[in-house]
Amino acid sequence: MAEEKLPTRAEDFSEWYNQLVLKAQLADYAPVRGCMIVRPYGWALWENIQAALDQRFKATGHQNVAFPLLIPKSFIEKEKHHVEGFSPELAVVTIGGGEELAEPLILRPTSETIIGHMWSKWIQSYRDLPVLMNQWNSVIRWELRTKLFLRTLEFYWQEGHTAHATRQEAVEETLQMLNVYTDFAVNEAAIPVIPGVKSDAEKFAGADTTYSLEAMMGDQKALQFCTSHFLGQNFAQAFEVKYLDQTGVLQHCWTTSWGLSTRVIGAIIMVHGDDQGLIMPPRIAPIQVVIVPIYKTDEEKASVQKTAKELKAQLIKANLRVHLDEREGFSPGWKFNDWEMRGVPVRVELGPKDVAKQAAMLSRRDRPGREGKVSASLAELPATIEKLLVEIHQSLFDKALAFRRANTRETATYDELKKAVEEGFAFAPWCGSGDCEAKIKEETRATMRCIPIDQTAVLGKEVRTGGACVYCGKPAKDRAIFGRAY
Amino acid sequence: MAEEKLPTRAEDFSEWYNQLVLKAQLADYAPVRGCMIVRPYGWALWENIQAALDQRFKATGHQNVAFPLLIPKSFIEKEKHHVEGFSPELAVVTIGGGEELAEPLILRPTSETIIGHMWSKWIQSYRDLPVLMNQWNSVIRWELRTKLFLRTLEFYWQEGHTAHATRQEAVEETLQMLNVYTDFAVNEAAIPVIPGVKSDAEKFAGADTTYSLEAMMGDQKALQFCTSHFLGQNFAQAFEVKYLDQTGVLQHCWTTSWGLSTRVIGAIIMVHGDDQGLIMPPRIAPIQVVIVPIYKTDEEKASVQKTAKELKAQLIKANLRVHLDEREGFSPGWKFNDWEMRGVPVRVELGPKDVAKQAAMLSRRDRPGREGKVSASLAELPATIEKLLVEIHQSLFDKALAFRRANTRETATYDELKKAVEEGFAFAPWCGSGDCEAKIKEETRATMRCIPIDQTAVLGKEVRTGGACVYCGKPAKDRAIFGRAY
Structure with a gap:
């Protein structure tokens, strides 16, 4: 009911968010811990997000499909990094139709494995490539600390999966989809994003390279908006996804995957919302x-x-x-x-x-x-x-970009970084070492969000290159964004 | 590959169907028994079906939502007929995040229970009614004999759920949605259907009355195209879904549910297809x-x-x-x-x-x-x-209607019925007793499909009323359709 006042964002940003999601009837808590119900107003927003993305996916040649929810447990064990990443988060079906199952089934946490399995049957020759697929569904990850839209046990998303004949083509696809997401973020959600590369510690379990879009929320924290993964030949090797090339030689495919979830609803709330409540970006607003x-x-x-x-x-x-x-x-x-x-x-x-x-x-x-x-x-x-509506869209975007830039500091020293991540993003030279990254995380609770692809776009001006790693002092090639994250 | 010839429908209808689904790349078998993968051509058809229905649902005031996949096992036990009907078909999650769960979770076989649970929180007064919801998702039922699209362990569907202040309004909703489905069947899928009432033996577990659309396939067998259930106050009582009426008295709501699944893709294949393969109804054809x-x-x-x-x-x-x-x-x-x-x-x-x-x-x-x-x-x-395309649509519909009528016989005696169900539908006087129904099923493998609401429309002419039950000879009020079914 509108009579009960929300806390202000300054008082308690987290409570402002929680109460607003309920009060605006975007979503509610389900009886099972960590699950959510997306109510009509929230789902209408998601449907508009889906439509905006789906037309972009189709325009770039992707076709929608549906792979099943239930995956044999053994599949997840075939790719060594994948199993390490996802094992702790699995939900397992052990009983079906009243009987104990011979092989337990997992609920998909993501579908690389089952898709790899089927591709190995469907893909024979270079004529069958590229395979460009996407599916809209929900996935299950047994998260311990949950928050409506931002991190739930079951969440809604799309997962794109593609297979290619060459490494270069797969890399291009990965970047193309990152651009599609950027176009969506900027032109539909009115959210400025930083496209960049994740560190090895933060990348997808099974990827060679993970790209992401990073956004700054109203409390200056970071949120990963979506990801696009170059999977190399990791899954193709694990599932024997091979094709005969034009010279008659059997080759492994190169694959990608990319996803965007109902998390972006959380981003929309936290980027645009004010003390009065939500501000819907006009092009995807359920009611304009x-x-x-x-x-x-x-x-x-x-x-x-x-x-x-x-x-x-x-x-x-x-x-x-x-x-x-x-x-x-x-x-x-x-x-x-x-x-x-x-x-x-x-x-x-x-x-x-x-x-x-x-x-x-x-x-x-x-x-x-x-x-x-x-x-x-x-x-x-x-x-x-x-x-x-055009003016409002532009104005929301400009405001969010100005806010992000005002709260992002170029930092040359570790002291500067520590201060910067209290108030937003630190944009700092980093040597690339996982050790430095881990130490920074341990000591400041800030994670390496990404190495921005376009270093100039972060602050809207040239930034220094080179320099010394903010943590260890060794030479640093690029600057990375560090911040506390959702 | 198109070189391998399909069996003709006359040779082996079932094999013609199975091979055609694979060959046309509508779907494929998943690694988990009974599950399917819907491939791009099949999913594009489903998306067109979804769009055609979704606009009709929204035009009649329904809003889309998303309730979770995971339901506490105890929920299913709250409505006595529901638990009897669904218990044998449940998939159960017993492990989450590496730990045994205190209460096992079931994968939704349908969502009446969790929706009832949430409605009891959301609905307070007559001002909150009616509640008109729908969701597009997949559900899990542990089926033993499966066939692509027709009966799979996981299938895709929509489930509509509504709550009303009065019995009459809920009955009207149930029939309205049956009409929406009929409109879809006739004007989009080009499939003639018989709207009717199911017997107690065939109705939904937990419904007062189940209505369905019944269609005749190319092998003269029946297929239930979709269902619309008047649930009375059964779920409202089990989950305490109550509202304060205008006089300040607390009342139980009256509820409905209605669903249509990827099964209709099977119907489209089997109604229109010929020995050369599929014939897509033009308005929902992925490629026209x-x-x-x-x-x-x-x-x-x-x-x-x-x-x-x-x-x-x-x-x-x-x-x-x-x-x-x-x-x-x-x-x-x-x-x-x-x-x-x-x-x-x-x-x-x-x-x-x-x-x-x-x-x-x-x-x-x-x-x-x-x-x-x-x-x-x-x-x-x-x-x-x-x-x-308009002509093709009409011609497909006319042909299917003529086929159904040619293979539906008015039968006055049990011998006539036995002969009729060998070749199609028997349209026979029935006393309404479950015993007669069970005997007919046991002896002929034909089930009571429905009592058609419009008795004249079945054969396009007046039919006799009254008469003696085709099995026991007692007085019969209406005629019922009997047939062997998918």
Whole structure:
């Protein structure tokens, strides 16, 4: 209920988040520890995210498929790094149809193994390559510390899997999908991201190289937005995924995988949200425009409601996602607060005077008070709102980018790094050694988020190259982002 | 590979089906017994089915959600009929994160129980009703005899769940969704269906009344296309789903559930397919039009390919799902067979003479040989194809309806019924007793499919009412459909 106030983000960011997810009815806790129920408002956001990504996947030649949930336990043991990474997180089915199973089955934590197994049957020749697949599903990882959307035992995602004839083609695919995700983050979610390479300690279990997008949340902590893995021939060797090349020689395939999950809903909440609640990025907002009718007398009500319904039809026709709030027994002010909490980008306030003038007052969710108000004639409302949504998108993105840059410091010394990670990201020279990385993590709770591919884009300016590792003082090639992370 | 011939349907319908599913690359067997992999061509069909249904669900006010896969085992035991029905089919997780679980978790066989549990928290007053939800997911039932798409251990479906203040509203919802499914079957899948009521023996475990759509396959056997259940207050009582009514009295809700699964892909194959392979119903076909270029010399190739690409772009612009077959090393004749096997409704044959005449030859998949060929000018191709797709849809539906009616017999005696179920459906007076139903099943392997709601629509003519039960001779109110079923 909108009457109970959220804690402010400054008071308790974590509680602000937890309460907001429940209050906005994005999700709820399931009876099984660590599982969540995604409620209609949350799922509608996920469906918009899915649509935005799915069209990009299809435009780049990928086809959707469905591999099963149940995987023989022995599969996970075939790739040595994979088994080390995933064994502690497995859920195991031991009973089926009332009988103990001869071989226990695991619930997929990810599908490289079963896909590798099937590819070994389907792929014979270079003519069968590349294989470009994606699937939308849920996976199970037995997480101990969970938080709605950010880390749950079951989560929803897409996992792309591709097989190629050459190393180069697979590397290009890995980077292409990282670019697709970047395009989505920037142009749909309005979230600035840092594309980069993960360290060996942080990479996917079984990958040669893991790329990720890293974003800064409203509490200056880092969140891994998604990942794209170059898997080399690791899974192809473990599952004997081979093809006859054009000269008749049998070769192992080169494979990739890449995924983005319901975690990004957590990112959207934490990047854009304010003390009033959510701010939905307009292009994927479940509701882009809410119309709140204002009236006192029955006569006013009849006239306002009639115009409100016409307006709604007009906005639907313009392909806007619009909701008309006709709830009885709630004041306009209460409804304003409620929709602000739910983050609807544009509110249309429509009273008898507006109807008389054939105009309405528009309020931008991202600009509180007078500053975010615009009056517009009803005839021009669809065009005005479309323009406003573009502006809101850009403004959310700009604000988040400015925030990230303001809270990212170039650090040359370990003392500077320690201070920087208290307040955001440290952008520091690093020698590349896992030992230094481990020590930094142990001493500061900050992890190596990534080595940014475009070092200049992080702060929007040239950064120093070379220099000495912030921890050990040995020569450092690139700068890496360090930060405390979700 | 298209070279290996399918068995004919007359030779071995079951083998024709199994081989066709593999050969058309709709699905494949997974390493875990009874599970399947839905391959790109099969999943594209499912996505079109999903889109067609999802827009109908949303148009009738339903919202999508996601409830978790894992359910505490104790939940399933709260509704007595439900536990009896589902206990033998459960998959049980006993180990999570390396530890034995205190309470075993089941993989959802369906979600009434966990949804009931959450509704008891979310629903307080009549203002919260109706609750109209749907989810797209997969469920697990430990089936012993499996067949791709028709009965698998894991299958994909949607499950709708609604809660209402009154019995009448819940009954209306149950029937509304049966109508939505009928609309989908007739207008998207081109499959004639018989909407009706299931017997107590065949109804959903926990339902007061189960409605279904029944269809006749190409081997005259019955297939339950989908179901819609009026659950009364059974789950509301088991999970204490209550609301305060307008007079301040606490009442149990009335609930419904309804589902349609990847089984309908099996129905599409078995209703429309012929000895050459699949015939996809045009409105949900993954590929509606395939263009096969025909050439001999390099010069011809260049000219034909150029026109073929322009044509493809023109058809995409007309919102048609089109594929241009540019594979090298396969003859046009081989490609014709391959796409016939995959059931693409319209084939465009484009050779140098066609390009010269600015025309192309169209072939209808549903009419073999000369009869299904039409020549059309390239300029008019999109319009011609759109018209053709409408005709093909209608023709597939008409043919399937005529087939069902030709193989459904009004039977007044048990001998007639026994003969009728050898060749299709028996439409017979039945007293309503479970004993008669059980005996008929035991002696003829035919089950009571449904009591058709519209008795006239079954054969397209008035049928006798009343009469004596085909088994026991006692008075019968309605006629029921009996048949051997998948």
